Amino acid sequence: xxxxxxxxxxxxxxxxxxxxxxxxxxxxxxxxxxxxxxxxxxxxxxxxxxxxxxxxxxxxxxxxxxxxxxxxxxxxxxxxxxxxxxxxxxxxxxxxxxxxxxxxxxxxxxxxxxxxxxxxxxxxxxxxxxxxxxxxxxxxxxxxxxxxxxxxxxxxxxxxxxxxxxxxxxxxxxxxxxxxxxxxxxxxxxxxxxxxxxxxxxxxxxxxxxxxxxxxxxxxxxxxxxxxxxxxxxxxxxxxxxxxxxxxxxxxxxxxxxxxxxxxxxxxxxxxxxxxxxxxxxxxxxxxxxxxxxxxxxxxxxxxxxxxxxxxxxxxxxxxxxxxxxxxxxxxxxxxxxxxxxxxxxxxxxxxxxxxxxxxxxxxxxxxxxxxxxxxxxxxxxxxxxxxxxxxxxxxxxxxxxxxxxxxxxxxxxxxxxxxxxxxxxxxxxxxxxxxxxxxxxxxxxxxxxxxxxxxxxxxxxxxxxxxxxxxxxxxxxxxxxxxxxxxxxxxxxxxxxxxxxxxxxxxxxxxxxxxxxxxxxxxxxxxxxxxxxxxxxxxxxxxxxxxxxxxxxxxxxxxxxxxxx
Numbered sequence: 349x350x351x352x353x354x355x356x357x358x359x360x361x362x363x364x365x366x367x368x369x370x371x372x373x374x375x376x377x378x379x380x381x382x383x384x385x386x387x388x389x390x391x392x393x394x395x396x397x398x399x400x401x402x403x404x405x406x407x408x409x410x411x412x413x414x415x416x417x418x419x420x421x422x423x424x425x426x427x428x429x430x431x432x433x434x435x436x437x438x439x440x441x442x443x444x445x446x447x448x449x450x451x452x453x454x455x456x457x458x459x460x461x462x463x464x465x466x467x468x469x470x471x472x473x474x475x476x477x478x479x480x481x482x483x484x485x486x487x488x489x490x491x492x493x494x495x496x497x498x499x500x501x502x503x504x505x506x507x508x509x510x511x512x513x514x515x516x517x518x519x520x521x522x523x524x525x526x527x528x529x530x531x532x533x534x535x536x537x538x539x540x541x542x543x544x545x546x547x548x549x550x551x552x553x554x555x556x557x558x559x560x561x562x563x564x565x566x567x568x569x570x571x572x573x574x575x576x577x578x579x580x581x582x583x584x585x586x587x588x589x590x591x592x593x594x595x596x597x598x599x600x601x602x603x604x605x606x607x608x609x610x611x612x613x614x615x616x617x618x619x620x621x622x623x624x625x626x627x628x629x630x631x632x633x634x635x636x637x638x639x640x641x642x643x644x645x646x647x648x649x650x651x652x653x654x655x656x657x658x659x660x661x662x663x664x665x666x667x668x669x670x671x672x673x674x675x676x677x678x679x680x681x682x683x684x685x686x687x688x689x690x691x692x693x694x695x696x697x698x699x700x701x702x703x704x705x706x707x708x709x710x711x712x713x714x715x716x717x718x719x720x721x722x723x724x725x726x727x728x729x730x731x732x733x734x735x736x737x738x739x740x741x742x743x744x745x746x747x748x749x750x751x752x753x754x755x756x757x758x759x760x761x762x763x764x765x766x767x768x769x770x771x772x773x774x775x776x777x778x779x780x781x782x783x784x785x786x787x788x789x790x791x792x793x794x795x796x797x798x799x800x801x802x803x804x805x806x807x808x809x810x811x812x813x814x815x816x817x818x819x820x821x822x823x824x825x826x827x828x829x830x831x832x833x834x835x836x837x838x839x840x841x842x843x844x845x846x847x848x849x850x851x852x853x854x855x856x857x858x859x860x861x862x863x864x865x866x867x868x869x870x871x872x873x874x875x876x877x878x879x880x881x882x883x884x885x886x887x888x889x890x891x892x893x894x895x896x897x898x899x900x901x902x903x904x905x906x907x908x909x910x911x912x913x914x
Contacts, residue, residue, distance in 0.1 A: 363514020397421025684780025
């Protein structure tokens with residue numbers, strides 16, 4: 349089925365695009381600006397929902413529309429559906445649309461009426477505030493250094509994790525009864541407890557002295573949502589509670605703050621590398637390496653602006669799950685290093701996304717990342733002074749993830765997928781943190797090969813020796829702790845993957861749990877139907893690539909993609 353998703357580059361849109369793409373649907377991702385990354389197979393169309401002609405052209409051939417763009421384009425979405433014959437609409441609306449918010453009139457209520465009046469088959473998913481680690485622009489209320497409340501007024505929130513929102517919207521695109529449904533976890537937290545979970549200062553002030561605070565309360569004191577229909581009709585349970593979603597949001601607000609409505613980066617904080625599904629989207633010129641044999645299925649192009657790469661780990665090709673997972677981890681580590689040490693935004697984007705590559709299914713890291721970090725200037729000193737404190741602070745959050753992952757067999761399927769995603773993202777963060785520590789000590793990303801782990805068995809694929817670190821009481825001590833956290837998270841992830849493999853075996857999707865080693869990360873979560881043939885093909889591919897001998901350092905040249913050995 350072909351599905352059009354508006355607002356596809358926002359956190360909700362990315363989640364829906366990722367899940368629909370995993371499920372094998374043809375996804376048309378619509379947004380005004382190109383995404384930083386896009387799942388393989390999804391197609392991006394640059395269009396504004398206020399442009400009816402462009403929207404109609406993008407919607408051609410689509411059966412279902414998931415509308416997550418600003419409500420100002422809702423009428424055009426409905427009109428384009430009538431023109432193209434799209435049969436079903438899924439809309440992310442707001443709990444404020446029921447008019448229960450002290451008479452506060454919102455645009456979302458008017459947008460809902462447009463949908464109802466249009467006569468299209470529609471699911472109106474009403475949500476509260478959306479939280480979680482991959483929020484790009486945290487709500488000013490929750491990102492501010494001080495959370496202000498009105499004395500005598502207890503504001504309570506049902507906060508929805510973006511994982512649960514993406515999962516519900518993807519399900520609603522496929523099937524389910526039309527109509528309004530409240531999508532939220534059952535628990536609601538007072539603002540004071542939310543501030544405690546986020547580590548923010550909580551201040552109460554009188555209503556008479558804070559008119560703006562009262563107006564804010566009118567707009568944000570969300571009515572309690574009735575999730576009976578969500579549970580009983582849809583059979584949907586949120587995998588994240590409000591409290592867990594807020595705790596996860598700490599990652600998104602680590603290193604950023606909201607001051608006077610503006611996003612401000614805190615230079616000494618180690619920021620969370622936001623997960624973006626799929627390979628990076630780049631307009632920079634790149635070439636596929638030509639090493640005299642057909643490239644591997646999962647190989648990556650190399651940008652000509654940053655053409656030199658060095659192998660991380662041993663010379664043998666990696667199986668698909670280990671390879672695809674570590675590409676995510678190493679790209680996150682590259683972005684984390686460049687973000688921490690500063691640099692031009694375009695360099696941070698292009699070079700960070702090109703920080704790791706697969707060549708003949710071996711892992712390579714880009715040499716220019718180390719060069720950019722080495723020439724980072726004054727920001728390096730700021731990061732160095734705070735590094736130990738930051739590792740100690742964030743390691744406590746990783747411990748919570750390890751606790752969530754402690755008993756995989758007890759997780760529901762939805763909960764298992766949620767914990768898999770969180771542990772993977774925390775592992776990516778700690779790869780970045782360990783890489784920052786390595787850079788502070790004069791080492792490079794390539795010096796972390798001893799942290800590689802194969803999945804699902806959890807052993808080292810290359811038997812690379814660990815760096816000779818001595819506890820000098822400074823950066824090395826913090827780096828050693830970061831590496832211990834990387835190892836612990838990697839083992840937790842391997843255990844979660846094994847649980848996932850066991851469930852696939854019970855479901856008849858795989859013949860042997862070890863077969864998941866030949867799936868990509870996305871295929872592990874939603875296996876393709878021809879799994880037996882795919883595993884057989886991947887095993888043969890790995891044997892073919894094992895016969896190739898590649899240099900440890902190489903550069904891609906010009907239009908031919910020919911390799912120069914360094």
